[in-house]
Amino acid sequence: MPEPLIPLARAVFYEVARVEAELGVELGVVRLDIENRTVVVEGAGLRSWGPRTRLEVQLERCGVRHETHSPSMRIVVYPS
Numbered sequence: 001m002p003e004p005l006i007p008l009a010r011a012v013f014y015e016v017a018r019v020e021a022e023l024g025v026e027l028g029v030v031r032l033d034i035e036n037r038t039v040v041v042e043g044a045g046l047r048s049w050g051p052r053t054r055l056e057v058q059l060e061r062c063g064v065r066h067e068t069h070s071p072s073m074r075i076v077v078y079p080s
Contacts, residue, residue, distance in 0.1 A: 004079040005032055005039060008064065012039045012077050015058045025051050033076075042074040 013030045020027055028043015046052045052073055059066050059077065066077040 005034070005037065008077060008079055009039045011062055011064070012041060012059070015055060015062065016041055019051060019055045019058060020045075023051050023054065027051055027055060036076075037079065039077040040074060041077070042072065046073040046075065 009030065009032055016027050016030055019025075025045050025048070026043070027045035028041055031040050031042070032038075033040050041055070046055070046068075052068070052075075055075065056066070056068065059075070063080070064077050065080060066075055068075050
């Protein structure tokens with residue numbers, strides 16, 4: 001596993017867990033996409049505007065580059 005993905009995956013997992021605890025919802029699963037060198041968050045909880053937006057704000061505060069893909073609302077986080 002490429003080294004830059006390990007701390008990035010930990011940070012994303014932490015933020016997902018934080019938002020889930022704050023809002024009392026389950027956002028989804030955090031997984032590594034080693035082939036594309038990204039961290040992916042996907043799940044049914046991201047289809048709700050409020051929790052998804054909260055996670056996006058937290059990721060922006062962390063300073064990581066990310067994109068939300070429609071219609072799945074999957075969030076892809078890139079190493080800097």
